[in-house]
Amino acid sequence: MPGILNYTNMIRIENVSKDLGEFKLNDATLQIDEGEYFIILGPTGAGKTILIETIAGIYRPDSGRVFLDKTDVTNVLPKDRQISMVYQDYMLFPHLTVEGNIGFGLRQKKVDKSEIKAKTNEITDLLGISHLLGRYPGTLSGGEKQRIAIARAVVTEPKVLLLDEPLSALDSRTTERLSAELARIHKLMGTTTIHVTHSFEEAFALGDRIAVMCGGRIIQVGTPDEVFRRPNSKFIADFVGVANLFRGRSVVHDDISEVRIDGISVVSSTVASGDVSVSIRPEDILISKREIDSSARNSFSGEITEVKDMGGIVRTVVDVGLPFVVALTKRSYEDLRLAPGTRVCIAFKASGVHIF
């Protein structure tokens, strides 16, 4: 983790605790750099929302301090913090039109009407929601509401953008689309972003760094690779699963995606191009001592580097340039006479490669 003094911390919270009865935050310390896309990952009830609401200034901490851009804002009202918030259930004001919603923050700041109009048009063009300006929120789809909530939050050019489970109320196709959108907006605007989620796929795909929370505490902070490859506790290992998660660059031809990951190439039947994240379930990978010639389009050879007996199931790590986790039954493991150091082939079908 970077030293505190050498980096520009946009957000720094020190030993913050807050008890709301049902939910609580326990001695949380965290630094988030300027421009970072920071993920807070944890199961329901971990205290993720109360953490970002405390950063926004909704609650005053019972103890501890909150710094924004080097200033102590612990006692500053939310309105003076320049932090915007997008909730999971959008919280669009139902009595205002889409235009009224997006312009809300600028009107509070007594911005000129013509300037409000201009800024609203700019952000709605960017998000492709210009045609909705005259509508009321009640009649819109989830994906549309989400974009409007994001537009309302970023049009005021906040220093920090807080996203509370922004994708979890949407169907999976919309999630994929909006996930890409969030990455695009972040790249374009460079706003420091804190994104709360319980999905480790979302965390892996979007996060520059990740903080994992459980029971009101922050239990690990690091890059996605650090958190997923080297979980520092059994809780995190169980929570994130031991999954095959990679990042790569995808090229599409003939309705098939080919993803280059650190020198090896994986084929997927999900069609998506550009920078993508990839996951393959350990159960979907076949292992063999001989070369596998089958309908499985992905086939690699490598060496077993790790073996872990989980009861009826054995988890092995096969290094084929990348470390793949492969799950097989104990009986198969014994029948094939595998051991650490054995050279093996692994294979998995293109339909088993999930791109997100």
Next chain:
Amino acid sequence: MPGILNYTNMIRIENVSKDLGEFKLNDATLQIDEGEYFIILGPTGAGKTILIETIAGIYRPDSGRVFLDKTDVTNVLPKDRQISMVYQDYMLFPHLTVEGNIGFGLRQKKVDKSEIKAKTNEITDLLGISHLLGRYPGTLSGGEKQRIAIARAVVTEPKVLLLDEPLSALDSRTTERLSAELARIHKLMGTTTIHVTHSFEEAFALGDRIAVMCGGRIIQVGTPDEVFRRPNSKFIADFVGVANLFRGRSVVHDDISEVRIDGISVVSSTVASGDVSVSIRPEDILISKREIDSSARNSFSGEITEVKDMGGIVRTVVDVGLPFVVALTKRSYEDLRLAPGTRVCIAFKASGVHIF
């Protein structure tokens, strides 16, 4: 389908229609034999519940007739039909104890207190819920509530038992256990049973015959094999999917189940013994022209009998004694140079074999 005159019809409905506004039943005709376990299968809103509620006498049909055991009961009150009902959400009377719930029907029939006690004990012993007799329903788990609802329904020894989505409000482990329980009770008591569900796995596992409903109409009636192997419409084919569903007898050794299905033997990592149903997703099966020697514990050879191009995906049927549906990408299909008549090997992992 059997001729009406040669069989003992327990339930016969003729051209029954009922319009409740939101839901409706449209010209339904059906015969159900004595002792049969009959499944009504269909998506939400298909009119399944209104059909069985009409059989129970809750609604009087707008037109058509209902016969029970050769008697016209179209105008008979529910209380005089000897048909019991179990709803998805149990509908246990919250103001009565478990004992009070189970004895409810017998008390209405002015049965002796000592006889009610005896019958209640008998059925609760059978279902393993004797220890709950003094409790109130509010404090019980879903599985316990379901057993009590079943006990309450069968203790009156009805001619017909109606089950409205009895397994769908339960978690998957409880579902599996209760599904076996339903089969056991039916075997033991021989009560004609009509079971409503939207799960084709449930339908396949439990049904002697199946009626498929859609939009208030009955669109196919037949044995599970007839409905799943020879769907008479595109709707049914899409709805049931083209799945690998089989029945067989399972033996467990070393935490592995071996299921004999029509002469071939399939290995599963799900542990269950006795008569079972088995499903394997077409996407989980690997196909190859050479023998496959890998960690996949199930490996068979056979001939491609059918090929269907679904766009990016090709569905082939491989006959290895049983017809297996195998899905693969078009590219794999072409690379492997497959065609109807080609001899191939198929393989799938024990973890891909789902027993229910």
Next chain:
Amino acid sequence: MLIKESTLKIVTISVTLLLAIFILSLLSGIVTHTSLQSLLASIASKEIRFAIKLSLITSVISTLMCIAVAIPAAYALARYDFFGKTLIQTIVDLPLALPPIVAGVGLLLIFGTTSFGAWLSSSGLKFVFTPYGIIIAQFTVNISFMLLIMRSTFEGISPRYEYVAQTLGCNPVQAFLQTTLPMSKNGLIAGGIITWCKGIGEFGAALMLAGAIRMRTETLPISLYLNMSCGDLDLAMAAATIMIIISVVSLYIFELYARHTQLY
């Protein structure tokens, strides 16, 4: 500064406290207006004992009448669709908004001036200036409220409980009596207690129909009115104090049971 959030909190809570103090001072002004001793002596007086007895009898009877009518009517409105339902629903809700004194005048006209009233009177049912009038006045003013509570209670109970009971051998009436009705216990108690309490306090409608006749139609509120008019403050405070106690206890019981119903 965050202190501003406390401003909103302090202001709104202060308004609430001031309101509570205002209401408390109303009540304590009455309760402490005379000495405890003279209060107890007044309560023991023949007139107040008569008023207590008459109030209890009339309010219990009118509450039972409300329950007897509200249960079937609420069931019909909750479970069935029938022609003109919306109109009928609005009509039976009307006494919620109608001033009690208007209801009382309406009752007086029906029972005092029509041939139907004359026929009832000749067959022994005299409502004008009698305790029977008090009962019918309380019933008229309170029926809609009881109906509202029972309808919302029944609507919160799935009709499938009755369907199951029917398949288990009940006819529809038995099914209702053995499932929906006992499951409505909380709503019935909450509605009954508040109807009873409002019956005890009913003044305007009863005044019009039954009049204010000492020791004849003198319920607690009528007694309060009569004794305030003639300046016997001791007796007036005794009647008012008893009504305050009844209100506090009733409201407490109501909130206890209403919390478990679908009402609020």
Next chain:
Amino acid sequence: MLIKESTLKIVTISVTLLLAIFILSLLSGIVTHTSLQSLLASIASKEIRFAIKLSLITSVISTLMCIAVAIPAAYALARYDFFGKTLIQTIVDLPLALPPIVAGVGLLLIFGTTSFGAWLSSSGLKFVFTPYGIIIAQFTVNISFMLLIMRSTFEGISPRYEYVAQTLGCNPVQAFLQTTLPMSKNGLIAGGIITWCKGIGEFGAALMLAGAIRMRTETLPISLYLNMSCGDLDLAMAAATIMIIISVVSLYIFELYARHTQLY
């Protein structure tokens, strides 16, 4: 036979119909008691016009007072936890169960017998036997009802709307005024209309505090009472008819807006 189900249906719907007929006959008895011509003449009379004007003025003012107090108090009860909240909640709910005539006597004691009342009176705020007394009587009787409706309305609106408004540049008061308050429009209208309607019909409390003084504290219900007492049926029926019309219209508007709130 299934015909029995129809028995339950027929019986319960019949009870509902009989109740509706009973209520309708109450009202139509009043409305048709005099001829339309004499009704219109009475309504045009100086006395009834005074009563209408006084009723409208007092009820509008008392409704505005109820709204002004109910909004902050309901907000505090819906959003904040504070010491003694349950007790305070029960106290501010008390007027729901308290007989209006008792509330009126309590007000009379406060304003007529205490030094606080004497001080108010000497500074020009006389409540006893004045129109001011009518306003404060209506306020006291109706405040709990308005509070109940607003509390349930506020509880149905997520506080996160205000949180979002705060992050967008509002202080807490501005956030409330720009989100929760406009979103409560339906509850506010429903509560306001029924409070106004109950204010128009308020009799017991106003009678005790403001008295029944012709052409001075003569609201519509007081006018009905006075004219029934002295036998001027034409004027009485005019006052009653106007109140019936107000009730029907108010209830209709209330049901229109209350359907969109969390109340029932």
